[in-house]
Amino acid sequence: MSLPLSGISVVEYSNGMAGRLTGLLLADQGATVIVSREAGQPDPLDAYLDRGKQIHAGTEPLGSAGADVVIHDGIEKAERIGEQIRLSITAVLPGETAYPFPDDVGDDILKAVSGFYTDLAMTRRLLGDNVVYTPVPLCSIYAGVLGATAVGTALLDRIRYGASRDIVISRLAAGLSSIGALALEVEGIPKHLKTETLISLPAELAAHVDKARADKTYFESLKRQLNPLFACYPAADGRQVMFLSVVHRGYSRRLLEKLGIWEDAQSLGIVDLPVYEPANAEFSDHNIAVPQNLRLPLRAKLAELIATAVARKPAEEWERTLCEANVPCVMVRDFAEWRASDHARQSGIVETVTGCDWPQLGRAVRLASAKPYPALHASTAGQAVLSVSESATSGTATKSAVPLPLAGIRVVDLANVIAGPSCGRMLAELGAEVVKVDSTQPEHVPVVTVVWPAELSQGKRSILLNLRDESGREILRRLVARADLVVFNKLDPVMARLGLDRDGLAKINPDAIAVQLSAYKGERPGTHDDYPGYDPLLQAVTGIMTRFGSSDAPELHGLASCVDYLTGYIAAFGAIVALVARERRPEGGGDWVDTSLASASSFIQSSFQVTPAPVGTPDCLRKVKGGWICVEPPDSDIPGISELTVSEALNAANSAGVIAAPVQSIDELKARHRENPCADVAFKTDHGDLPALNLRPTWFQFDGLPLPDLTPAPAPGANAEEILLELGYSAEDIDKMMSSEVVGQVLWGGSCAALKAAG
Numbered sequence: 001m002s003l004p005l006s007g008i009s010v011v012e013y014s015n016g017m018a019g020r021l022t023g024l025l026l027a028d029q030g031a032t033v034i035v036s037r038e039a040g041q042p043d044p045l046d047a048y049l050d051r052g053k054q055i056h057a058g059t060e061p062l063g064s065a066g067a068d069v070v071i072h073d074g075i076e077k078a079e080r081i082g083e084q085i086r087l088s089i090t091a092v093l094p095g096e097t098a099y100p101f102p103d104d105v106g107d108d109i110l111k112a113v114s115g116f117y118t119d120l121a122m123t124r125r126l127l128g129d130n131v132v133y134t135p136v137p138l139c140s141i142y143a144g145v146l147g148a149t150a151v152g153t154a155l156l157d158r159i160r161y162g163a164s165r166d167i168v169i170s171r172l173a174a175g176l177s178s179i180g181a182l183a184l185e186v187e188g189i190p191k192h193l194k195t196e197t198l199i200s201l202p203a204e205l206a207a208h209v210d211k212a213r214a215d216k217t218y219f220e221s222l223k224r225q226l227n228p229l230f231a232c233y234p235a236a237d238g239r240q241v242m243f244l245s246v247v248h249r250g251y252s253r254r255l256l257e258k259l260g261i262w263e264d265a266q267s268l269g270i271v272d273l274p275v276y277e278p279a280n281a282e283f284s285d286h287n288i289a290v291p292q293n294l295r296l297p298l299r300a301k302l303a304e305l306i307a308t309a310v311a312r313k314p315a316e317e318w319e320r321t322l323c324e325a326n327v328p329c330v331m332v333r334d335f336a337e338w339r340a341s342d343h344a345r346q347s348g349i350v351e352t353v354t355g356c357d358w359p360q361l362g363r364a365v366r367l368a369s370a371k372p373y374p375a376l377h378a379s380t381a382g383q384a385v386l387s388v389s390e391s392a393t394s395g396t397a398t399k400s401a402v403p404l405p406l407a408g409i410r411v412v413d414l415a416n417v418i419a420g421p422s423c424g425r426m427l428a429e430l431g432a433e434v435v436k437v438d439s440t441q442p443e444h445v446p447v448v449t450v451v452w453p454a455e456l457s458q459g460k461r462s463i464l465l466n467l468r469d470e471s472g473r474e475i476l477r478r479l480v481a482r483a484d485l486v487v488f489n490k491l492d493p494v495m496a497r498l499g500l501d502r503d504g505l506a507k508i509n510p511d512a513i514a515v516q517l518s519a520y521k522g523e524r525p526g527t528h529d530d531y532p533g534y535d536p537l538l539q540a541v542t543g544i545m546t547r548f549g550s551s552d553a554p555e556l557h558g559l560a561s562c563v564d565y566l567t568g569y570i571a572a573f574g575a576i577v578a579l580v581a582r583e584r585r586p587e588g589g590g591d592w593v594d595t596s597l598a599s600a601s602s603f604i605q606s607s608f609q610v611t612p613a614p615v616g617t618p619d620c621l622r623k624v625k626g627g628w629i630c631v632e633p634p635d636s637d638i639p640g641i642s643e644l645t646v647s648e649a650l651n652a653a654n655s656a657g658v659i660a661a662p663v664q665s666i667d668e669l670k671a672r673h674r675e676n677p678c679a680d681v682a683f684k685t686d687h688g689d690l691p692a693l694n695l696r697p698t699w700f701q702f703d704g705l706p707l708p709d710l711t712p713a714p715a716p717g718a719n720a721e722e723i724l725l726e727l728g729y730s731a732e733d734i735d736k737m738m739s740s741e742v743v744g745q746v747l748w749g750g751s752c753a754a755l756k757a758a759g
Contacts, residue, residue: 003030003370004581008155011064012053012071013037016104017137017607018171019071019089020049021144026069026151027052028363029370029577035379036062044610047356050379057381069151074103075168083164085154087147093170093701098678105632105659107137107171108620112630113681114139114175115666117621119182120558121548123223126201127209131628131663133621134548134557135613139175141604145569146174146699152576153405153430154702159583165405168701173680177569177699178561181418183666183683185693186454190747192281193446196292198246198559199226204296216553221303228303229255229291232332232540232554239315240332240554242540243306247417249275249289250443251532255327256288259309268301270294275446276748290445323531328519330533332554335543335605347522347529349598351376358610364603365574366523368502368592369581373523404431405702409579411485412437412476413460417448417534418560419597420489420517421456422568427485427575428459429697429707435479435723438716440466440744449716450747454692459710461719464744467498471742476500478727481509485575489517491530502592509590513578516594517571528598535563538597544605547613567600621663624649628663688712689746717746 008031012023015037027033033053056062064070069085076088091101091110099113111117111134118125121132147169154165201209205222212219224231230246245251253272256262265288273280275289285295294302310318315331322329333341339359344350351362355378363373409432413424416438428434436457442449453462466472480486480500488495495501495516505514519533520526539545539557549555574593582588607613620634627646631638636658641649646662653660664672670693673681682696690713697707720743724734737743 003373004367004577004584005029005031005155008032008069009067010034010069010071011036011062011067013064014071014073014089015040016073016089017049017140018143018147018169018174019073019087021141021606022071022087022089022147022151023053024049024051025144025148025364025573028376029367031069034062034067045607047353047358047378048360048606048609051353051356051360051376053379055379055381068155071147080164080166083158083162085151085158085165085167087151087167087169089143089147090168090170092172093168093679093698094704096170096172096679098673099172099661099680101172101659101661107139108618108634109630109632109659109661110139110172110175112621112628112661112663113172113669115179115182115664115669116175116558116561117628117630117663118665119179120556120561122199122556122559123226124555126199126226127212127219127222129213131621131623132548133617135608136544136547136557136562136604137607138178138561138604139171141606142178142566142569142699143169143171143174145566145573146177149426149430149569149573149576150700150702152573152580155580156576156583157405159580166703168704169699170680170701173698176681176695177697178565179666180422180455180565180695181452181560182558183670183693183695184451184455186451187691189446189450189690190278192278193275193450193747195284195290195446198230198292198447199556200292201226202296202299220553224303224307225296225300227292228294228299228306230536231303232545233307233310234552235310235315235318235331236312237314240540240552241310241315241318242330242332242537242545242554244328244534244537246291247445247448247534248443249445251327252288252291254325255322255329258322258325258327259306261305261309264305265302268298270298270302276442278749292445323528326532328532328534328537330537330541332540332545332551333543334546334551335608338542338602339609343520343526343528344522344598344602346524347520347526347598348524349522349526349596349602351523353378355379360609361602361606362523362599364570364599365577365593365595367574367578367581368594369578369589371523404707406431406576409433409484410482411435411487412479412483414476414486414488414490415517416444416489418452418456418564419535419567419600420487420571421453422565423515423517423571423575424460424487424568425456425458425710426569426572427487428710429700430572432485434460435719436460436462437476437479438462438464438744440464440472440741440748441468442748450690453716454686454690454713455694457713458686458694460713461723462714462716463720463723464717464748466742466744469742471737471740473498475724475727475729475737475743477508479723480505480512483509483512484579485513485515487515487517487571487575491518491532493530506590511582511588511590513575513582513591513593515571515575515578516592517567518594518596520598521594521596522599533597535560535567535597535601538563538601542598542601542605544601547605547608562604563597563601566604567595567597570595570600570603622649629653630661630663632659684709686712689715689718715746716748717744720744720746 545554
């Protein structure tokens with residue numbers, strides 16, 4: 001078996017991007033994907049979407065009786081054949097009444113509903129632009145990845161238990177799977193761990209909004225004052241440089257040192273103190289460890305110091321020297337420049353494809369057991385021959401034996417921020433048992449370690465370990481020895497220090513599958529492999545920010561929604577493919593899966609590889625009294641629409657036979673559905689250690705049922721005792737490890753109740 005899905009047969013009847021991307025992801029891992037669709041006008045992007053597939057050229061319609069997997073647009077009502085896995089890609093879930101869109105509705109309508117026109121342009125919204133169009137087809141791309149992930153879990157089900165599945169992926173719900181951090185509300189955070197949002201508009205700057213909107217240069221300088229360590233600056237050659245050190249204490253200090261301005265910052269009164277010690281809360285407004293809390297005069301002076309320093313060297317030199325010093329930094333590029341870059345081509349993030357005259361995006365996720373992968377090639381045409389894979393139907397259990405697809409799979413989640421933890425959360429949604437391991441000495445700010453985990457740690461158990469101590473590393477080794485998957489976003493040197501590089505992991509657990517999420521890695525070694533990075537930086541370096549703004553005024557395209565969650569879900573797909581491959585190999589054995597923010601930020605722009613995205617606000621967005629609506633088709637004529645309220649405009653569009661949707665913010669989405677859930681949009685309030693409002697996981701539907709709600713996220717460290725007892729430690733051992741701080745206490749200092757009382 002040369003590739004993990006070799007021998008798996010897939011019939012793809014889909015015409016939409018989501019279904020075709022699902023087929024592409026499966027084909028890239030070796031599945032035989034046979035395409036049968038209605039004849040239509042060829043599109044240049046077909047060369048990418050049909051890559052590695054067979055185009056059915058027979059005179060008779062292609063039947064699917066011999067296929068392992070069938071992909072449809074819309075719900076397939078025919079009887080399922082045997083143990084076949086069927087994936088239906090829909091616009092909305094069956095029974096949806098709040099948003100009754102047809103299955104072929106465009107992404108623009110779905111993005112209007114999901115908050116993508118109101119909550120992604122974060123700084124522009126702060127400065128008065130309440131509705132900003134994005135051309136990125138977020139809903140379809142997320143649906144394509146989720147569809148491939150669901151198919152992978154169903155294949156694993158079938159191998160292990162003989163179960164088959166009918167799967168529905170709604171594009172609307174898939175889009176919502178990317179806004180968890182934006183929709184999240186958390187209560188009960190101890191006072192010393194509360195911080196301002198990463199980008200906010202201080203009251204003192206509110207009076208400057210009109211000037212900023214009229215003067216682009218002033219707008220850019222004002223954005224730098226909103227958060228100096230999370231902004232773009234012009235370098236000596238006129239190119240833009242972007243920093244994102246705001247979320248990490250070490251990066252913040254190191255950036256200022258490498259720019260040569262740390263002493264200047266200290267002279268302004270800025271200090272560097274641990275955030276997790278309650279006594280340091282009084283320094284919050286001048287502590288570089290929490291830059292978003294700096295008082296405005298310090299922000300303005302710090303932005304000025306950084307701007308002066310950056311102007312001394314060219315942008316690419318800053319990128320290289322700072323990243324080599326482990327400080328996240330990028331030179332802002334557009335998509336074409338990124339695709340032509342040495343790293344993108346060398347690493348295989350962009351590949352030459354046999355039979356295609358333009359370079360395509362390479363595989364989004366890679367398995368070590370499949371390397372070296374064969375060269376990618378264009379689609380072929382011919383008479384299809386289908387056969388069900390014998391190794392995909394070897395299970396003996398009954399269908400009722402499988403409560404969730406990943407039941408019984410154990411995961412150790414060592415990841416932080418959003419991409420890695422979202423991979424672990426998705427595995428938990430699908431039934432895996434996940435243990436989240438965090439540090440007793442965190443460098444990231446509380447929004448990363450406390451706030452976001454209220455969404456990302458749902459369904460997990462949590463322990464805090466001092467991995468600088470041998471006893472802490474021994475606990476980790478015991479966890480890994482029991483695991484099927486080990487998820488992490490650490491670079492290779494860090495994993496080597498933990499004894500969890502490829503050789504070390506194989507010694508501890510030869511059947512374990514490592515899942516590595518990095519900033520820049522591709523299929524082959526590249527120049528940027530050891531560079532650090534975060535979602536916004538990869539937006540900047542791969543062209544998303546210039547697409548959303550311009551080369552001299554790059555604009556952030558949301559926080560996490562564009563790259564982080566997508567990276568995590570691609571990693572989950574890779575993890576599941578590796579589990580399938582392990583089950584199919586007679587000898588079993590572990591594997592090493594990798595993907596990167598660079599791969600995901602390229603993948604989400606896949607529709608723009610041939611045809612540039614539209615510029616400006618398209619006709620589909622219409623301003624009406626008190627708000628905006630989105631219409632399809634975009635050139636629809638609805639007389640007097642600008643004089644109507646949102647509700648009246650939607651009714652008028654409906655009467656005219658025009659598809660229309662309200663342009664909603666995420667806050668409006670919550671207000672509408674917090675108490676009145678619909679099939680695709682539903683919220684839940686968890687009353688756990690840190691009460692939180694989260695979206696329900698509507699994006700997967702197996703056999704007509706949504707996945708059950710996850711258990712509430714624990715406070716960091718809350719499950720240490722039960723985890724250690726399961727690993728064979730005694731109560732006396734546990735007391736010693738906690739007193740010596742090998743194992744951390746809940747929230748780094750005691751129970752939630754005690755900390756709340758102290759605060």
